[in-house]
Amino acid sequence: MPLTALHATAGALDLTAPGVGAIPWEQIHRARPRAPLTCRECGHGLHAKVSPLGARFFAHDAGAPACSLTGETMSHRMLKMELATAIRSAGWHAELEAPGTGWRADVLATSPDGQKRMAWEAQLASTTAQDLTKRTATMAVEGVDVCWVSDKNTPWMGQVPSIQVQSPGESEHATNSGLAVIAGPAVFDPLWCERARRCDRANAPYGRPPGPCAGHGHWTGLGDPMDLHCFVQHVLGGAVKAVRSSTALHLGFDRHNAGPYVWTTHPHWAAEQKQLQAQAARDAWVADRGPHWDAIPSQRALHEAAKAALLARQAALRPLAVEFVATQAGGPVGVRDPDPDWAMGTPLYVHDLAQAVISPVASRINDEIKQRLASVTVIVASTKERNRLARVCAAEQRFEEFEVETAKPLKPPSGVTLQRALDHLYPRY
Structure with missing residues (x-):
């Protein structure tokens, strides 16, 4: 129902403005003769009304055509x-x-x-x-x-x-x-390595110099x-x-x-622009070192194997984890995608509240994520995985272990463990 109307002589009337317009409310509400009002959207006749709660509005006369203003709710x-x-x-x-x-x-x-x-x-x-x-x-x-x-x-x-x-x-x-x-x-939270010429967080191939820092900032609410x-x-x-x-x-x-x-605001936009310029500078630095600098086939295959192993383990644990959470929380369980905020683990929610996380990556767990994980149950597939996570989680962290079978990962090159590949694939922010 519209809050404005077009009066034949006084022009547009607005019920939200101080005073309706050039005409007092008493001259359009239940006035005789009736005020000549029409809808600004469809041109059909309108009449002034008051809701049971005292809110003023205009309503279409009978026989009105389809109008986008007709179906508006009170909200x-x-x-x-x-x-x-x-x-x-x-x-x-x-x-x-x-x-x-x-x-x-x-x-x-x-x-x-x-x-x-x-x-x-x-x-x-x-x-x-x-x-x-x-x-x-x-x-x-x-x-x-x-x-x-x-x-x-x-x-x-x-x-x-x-x-x-x-x-x-x-x-x-x-x-x-x-x-x-x-x-x-939102605000832009900038984050730079202390040594700008040597990025400690860069996802660089093994044995390669990390190069200049491109910035690791992000937007936050x-x-x-x-x-x-x-x-x-x-x-x-x-x-x-x-x-x-x-x-x-x-x-x-x-x-x-x-x-x-x-x-x-402008300062936060400028902070992001500074990081984008630094990323362009790093991309140019990588390009100067040739097309194979960050594309070592054996390492790339290892990274894919590490990622596949993690996703396979999470997929195998998912039905058991959903059943466990549903029993514990007593509600429908929502499963979301692996999330950096949960160290690349798969979070499970009940009524928009996190209840458990499946197989987070140990190297991704910083102080903030450690505190976040302490409020949920971590689902793991083996005692070895549990022990590895326990070393970086809070002392009171709750774990639930289920035995599942997953495909064996590719054997990594000598001296490179699968966990090191995960660390490389998901570097800590």
Whole structure:
């Protein structure tokens, strides 16, 4: 149901603006004669209404054609109103349900000088990243940036410039003033080797010099939520912008893979650019040493064998691990892909809470991962694997061992163990 209407003589009326417009509410709600109102989207007649909770809105008259504004939920309308309020608090003009050429913005923000426009879209219904990408490009043709806003962790989050918000009743993340932004903004956490000319973390072939450090930084989400009004003010003021990241995103344990778009400030964008330049310099350094510098056939085969052995062991353990977790946690078990945050082990979740991890790689376990693993059960295939992991895990780490059969790995070259191959394949960050 729309929050705006077109009056035959007074023009556009907006229920979220201070005052409805040039006409008082009493002259359009249950007025006689009836106020001449039409929908800005479909042109059909509208009439003013009040919900049982006292919210004002416009409703289509009987016999209305199909209109995108007809099926809006109360949550959708409330989010549009909150976005409009935040935009006006930032000193910009907010127009609801603003039409464009081939698009319509839920809330269109226009700068005080009229030179800049930005659409804020309350996207609560199911859609796809492809559809939102197309709609974003359509608005970009007219110089209109866009931010897609949802209250769910959707598959398209980050695939387009977007944020996730929560209300006070849903989470302690929400602020006193209303909605809180809990996903979308990010910072770049730079990480460089102490000896810049010798990268201690490079995935270099055995016996080869590691070369210059290309940087090991990544994007991370904000530690604390941000008030929606504050976020809107920073975006409209130009301090925060949407950028397409080119390096790893470690944005927490989201249900969906994080997309490349993040909202950040210029210093964090510049930090990523510095790392990308360093990576280009390292690529050039490797290229100068010839095409075979990082492609030793025997080592490459060993790496593939090590990876295949790890994946085979995890696959063999998976059904037993799922049965074990289901019994212990009493709920449906979700199995995810091997994850660097779990030392390349396969995590198992129940109701979005991690319960166990199958066969993590010992060399990938740092202090942060050690602490994370301490809260779950580590599933292993042998006493040897358990002992190897116990040396790097916390003293109180819980283990569960199952006997499974897996294909024997390729025999490594003399002096090179399979575990060393795994260490090379998955170097510690």
